Amino acid sequence: MCADTTTQTPDYKDTLNLPQTDFPMRAGLPKREPEWLERWAKIGVYDRLRDKAADGSRTPFTLHDGPPYANGHLHIGHALNKTIKDMIVRSHQMMGHDARYVPGWDCHGLPIEWKIEEQYRQKGKNKDEVPVIDFRQECRKFAEGWVDIQREEFKRLGITGNWDDPYLTMAFHAERVIAEEFQKFLMTGTLYQGSKPVMWSPVEKTALAEAEIEYHDHKSHTIWVPFRIVSGGHMALPQGEDDDYAGADTELLAEGLHQARVVIWTTTPWTIPSNKAVAFNPTIEYGLYEVTDTPEESWVSKGDLYVVADKLAGDVFKAARLAPEMYTRKRGVSADELSSLTLAHPFAGMDGAEGFWDYEVPMIDGDHVTDDAGTGFVHTAPSHGADDYECFVKRNWIDRMTHNVGEDSEFLPHVPFFAGLTVFDHKGKEGKANAAVIDKLVEARGIIARGRVTHSYPHSWRSKAPVIFRNTPQWFASIDRDVNDGQDENGKTIRQRALTCIDQVKWTPQSGRNRLYSMMEARPDWVLSRQRAWGVPLTCFTKKGALPTDEGFLLKDPEVNARICEAFETEGADCWYAEGAKERFLGTGYNADEWEQVYDVLDVWFDSGSTHAFVLRDRADGTKDGIADVYMEGTDQHRGWFHSSLLQSVGTTGHAPYRNVVTHGFTLDEKGNKMSKSLGNTIVPEEVIKQYGADILRLWVAQTDYTADQRIGPEILKGVADSYRRLRNTMRFMLGALGHFDESDRIEAADMPELERWVLHRLAELDEVVREGYRSYDFQHVFQQVFTFCTVDLSAFYFDIRKDALYCDGDTTRRKAARTVMDLLFHRLTTWLAPVLPFTMEDVWLDRFPGEESSVHLQDFPATPTDWRNAALAEKWGKVRMARRAVTAALEIQRTEKVIGASLEAFPVVHVEDAEMLEALKTVAFEDICITSDIALTADPAPAEAFRMADVPNVGVVFEKAEGEKCQRCWKILPDVGTHSHASTCARCDEALG
Incomplete structure (x- = not known):
């Protein structure tokens, strides 16, 4: 039997330079990310970066953290916010700065106090029966617990920072500095006690700032109320008119007007008992209207005369159930006539009122009056409306303010008919006050129509309950008084300084500047006081028996202030409430019986607005000038932290606390709807991390335009995960190609083929784009450019082409050039993407450079030679690619x-x-x-x-x-295959085999 002489095809697989890497295709981020966190903590990456800058060779860069509230688990907005901050800090560190980040927490205030009160209510306890220091200690303990929880949740997102030494507004030193900053307002004369309407929460029983308000739809009563004219009504007569009016009483000069009534419209019937004036606008055209007929059921009568704005007359009489043929316009009513009128309150002369409302109601002009809705007249209760109050301030009528409504939104005992009735109950539900006022108006023939309207209404963002405007004694910082501190470079008043400093700051996006500027132009004085227990008290004393306007009403003694602050430093603000505190702080120089101690606490926005002082100014890792390089928060902080920080800083230092302000939008679901637990469309960071890993959440942040509102949801996250996989494949290919690469493989750029030199040109272009993008906080542009480069220029073009040379070439210049370029790509892509994907880039880095002390986060962006750029070569290869x-x-x-x-x-x-x-x-x-x-x-x-x-x-x-034949090594089909010493190979492979 003959032997089989069939020739077998050679297997050249083992002769190829196949990729060598253990880098897995599947990332396994949810499981592996905590291991990297432990590793970073073990090797002390953050501290090592600070040590790296100890010789002063790196320019400090400080992002000052807007403190989240220590109350509850993180939501998706927290994840967005902290990730953007982390990208800013990491990228600036890698661009050569000493980038510092001290995380912080807002620890005082109503949300925490509210939680403790809820716990009390569940136990049947009354907060007011608990000693205030004990109550404050429970609030402190509650905040400490949530600081620890949130710290771990933030760290899980891969946020770098000084987590071992964050700042807390309830730390003793912080409380001391907050008190000191308040005392500067006291000593410079901008602090005063006033009585004005503030937004008041009947549920939480405290004044609220605009930043603590959110607007929701609310169904309100609407009423049309006629005010009887009791005097005035002078009408300028045309020249040539007969002299029948000569010497007549001015009440008779306006024919028919003295019998008319001026109609107002309001959505707050409960404020009618506090009415003190009716406002009109001289630019609006008004008319006198007579009712000529009425339907069967009506609150108007035939022959009634009413004054309303001409533009709104149809709406008014329609509300009163009058058809157009049931009323007629008799004549116009001029602004001069209106200004001379005096009205009577609708409840004037009522039995049982004991003359409570028997006062004159003047007609006043006001720019805030419009003819867009209502009647063209505005019922004015200066104790319950901002515009109303300003009208009275303008006329120096502050003594006409009322104090009719208490802290529970109840009418006080002195108010006839309505004493004890509430506007809203303790749960925020409507009380009986509105209905009672409307019923009394019907009885007094003081109403011509009523209805309901759903409109945007202010609510407390904590309790979600509606608020009221209520006149209360409060402490204010005047923003238009001269600040007597000698720091007048940017203006003499807080408002002047704020407006000047806004234009010294760089805003991203620029629209943030316009928003804050317009707010500062129009804002009222700052309400500093809150009637609560958990916070930094207003550390001041008032003279017993003195009026707020009296000289010496406020005690201004530097030695007293110093004693208070020294005690706060060692004991915290609780010492203000200790027995004998007044005597202790006043010292022997004052008779304690002659002074009142103020127990209101500061608005928490003053706390957070003061953080620049105890973080930037006082900490070793702060800044030399007490100014942050950047503040970064959501767009709502134009009325919140950006706003209060600017007011507080210009009031005490004369300048802004920041050089840059970066703003992000809100996070919506995939359909663009606001997230809500009731809608079931919320995205919880913890759940995303469990499914995908933190890097996927961070990549979502990098892919969005954070300056606008962003969308997130299951389908969007799937798309982000797909982008991640494509990027990971790019990194894996590089790692495989760089197996066993060392310096002997490296060649100079000048010796490389054109294709490699084109890649270097693209790297040089990208280096500029990446650095400028990170400097301007444009992470979306950075990632888009790098991602496109990785997937289009590299994976789909350069890698695709060079696979053959990498796998099949011998020790050729072409293969060395490709591997050299891979090395240059590796160092740039891993560092460029590390601020966005810190876990993944650490994984990539350690796959190539393992070691206990190794970390991509200890690297800087490599310097990229400018001579790599070659426009002519790029133009040529543009044609080749086409x-x-x-x-x-x-x-x-x-x-x-x-x-x-x-x-x-x-x-x-x-x-x-x-x-x-x-x-x-x-x-x-x-x-x-x-x-x-x-x-x-x-x-x-x-x-x-x-x-x-x-x-x-x-x-x-x-x-x-x-x-030709197929080369069994490289698979090219060429005519020369089979003509070389190694069977079934082409010339290139035959040479590679040696």
């Missing part, structure tokens, strides 16, 4: 139709009509660029059957199959 697109598209058709299985089976003929492009293609290995075994280039016109692309008009491709 022609390649036409070829690969033509081959894809053949692959789809199963004419070929791979592009190496093709030998296309490429007709190039552009001479410059043809010349460019002839100077490169275009067959390698197109991944074909061979290629033919010609200037001949393309035949009719040639494939063309609309956007590559000068190129036509005719498909031909490659001729």
Whole structure:
């Protein structure tokens, strides 16, 4: 039997330079990320970066953290906010700065106090029966617990910072500094006690600032109330009119007007008992209207005369159930006439009122009155409205303010008919006050129509309950008084300084500047006081028996202030409430019986607004000038932390506490709806991390335009995860190609092929884009540019082309150049992306550079030589890539139709009509660029059957199959295969085999 002499095909797989890496395709982020967190803590990455800057070689960069509230688990807005901050800090560190980040927490205030009160209520305890220091200690303990929880949740997001030593507004030193900052307002004369309407929460029993208010739809009563004219009504007569009016009483000069009534419209009937005036606008046209007929049921009578704005007359009488033919306009009413009128309160003269409302109600002009809705007249209760109050301040009528409504929104005992009735109950539900007032108006024939309207109404953002405007004694910081501190470079008043400083700050986006500027232009004085227990007290004393306007009403003694602050430093603010505190702080120089101690606490926005002082100014890791390089928060902080920080800082230092302000929008669901537990559309960071890992959440942040509102949801996160996988594949390819790379493999850029030099050109371009993007906080642009480079320029082009050389070449210059470029890519891409994907880039880095002390986060962005840029080369390769697109598209058709299985089976003929492009293609290995075994280039016109692309008009491709045999090592089909010493190989592979 003869032996089998069949020749077996050689297996050259082991001779290839195949990728060498253990870097996994699957990231396993939810499981592996905590391991990296432990590693970073163990090697002390944050502290090592600070040590790196100890020699002063790095410029400090400080992002000052707007403190989240220590109350509850993190929501998606927290994740967005802290991730943006982390990207800012990490990127500036890697650009050569000493980038410091001290996280902080807002620990005082109503939300925490409210939680403790709820616990008391559940136990049947009354907060007011608990000693105030004990209550405050429970609030402190509650805040401490949530600080610890939130700290771990923030760290899980990969946020770098000084987590071991954060700042807390309830720390003793912080409480001391907050008190000191308040005392500066006291000593410079901007602090005063006043009585004005403030937004008051009947549920929480405290004044609220605008930043503590949110607006929700609310159904309110609407009433149309006529005010009887009791005197005035002078009408200027036309020249030439007869003299019948000569010497007549002014009440009779306006024919019919003395019998008319001025109609107001309001959505707050409960404020009618506190009415003190009716406002009109001289620019509005008003008319006198007579009722000529009425329906069967009506609160108006035939012959009634009413004054309303002409534009609104139809709406008014429609509300009163009058058809157009039931009323007629008798004549116009001038502004002069209106200004001379005196009205009577609707309850004037009522039995049982004991003359309570028997006072004159003047007509006053006001710019706030419009004819957009209502009647063109505004019922004015200066104790219950901001515009109303300002009208009275303008006229020096502050003594006419009422104090009719208490802290529970109840009418006080002295108010006839309504004493004890509430506007809202302790749960925020409507009380009986509105209905009672309306019923009394009906009885007094003081109403012509009523209804209901749903409108946007202020609510407390904590209790979600509606608020009221209520006149209460409060402590204010005047923003228009001169600040007597000698720091007048930016203005003498807080408002002047704030407006000047706003234009010294860089705003991202710029619209933030306009928003804050307009707020500062129009804002009233700052209400500093809150009637609560958990906070920093207003550390001041008032003279017993003195009026707030009296000289010496406020005690201004630096020695007293110093004693208070020294005690706060060692004991905390609780010592203000200790027995004998007044005597202790006043000292022997004052008789304690002559002074009142103030127990209101400061608005928490004053606390957080003061953080620049005890964080930036006082800490070793603060700033030399007490100014942060950047504040970064949500757009709602234009009326919150950005706002209060600016007011507080200009009031005590004369300048802004920040150089840059960056603002992000709100987070919505995939359909653009606000997230709500009731709608079931909330995205919880913890759940995203469990499913995908923190890096996917961070990548979502980087892919969004955070300056506007962003959307997130399951489908969006799936798309983000897909982008992540594509990026991870790019990094994995590089790691595989760099197996066993060392310095002996490196070659200089000048010795590289054009393709590699084109990649270096792109790197040089990108280096500038990345640095500028990070400097301007434009993470979306940075990521888009780097991601496009990785997926389009690298994975789909450069890597695709160079696989053959990397796998099949021997020790060639081409292969060395490719690996050198891979190394240069590696160092740039891992550091450029580390601020966005800290876990993944650490994974990539450690795969190549393992070691106990190794970390990508200890690196800077590598310096990129400017001479890598080559515009001419880039232009040439732009033409090469354009022609390649036409070829690969033509081959894809053949692959789809199963004419070929791979592009190496093709030998296309490429007709190039552009001479410059043809010349460019002839100077490169275009067959390698197109991944074909061979290629033919010609200037001949393309035949009719040639494939063309609309956007590559000068190129036509005719498909031909490659001729020859398939190389069993590189799989190219070439005529010379089988003619070399190594069986079934091409010349290149034969040489590589040696």
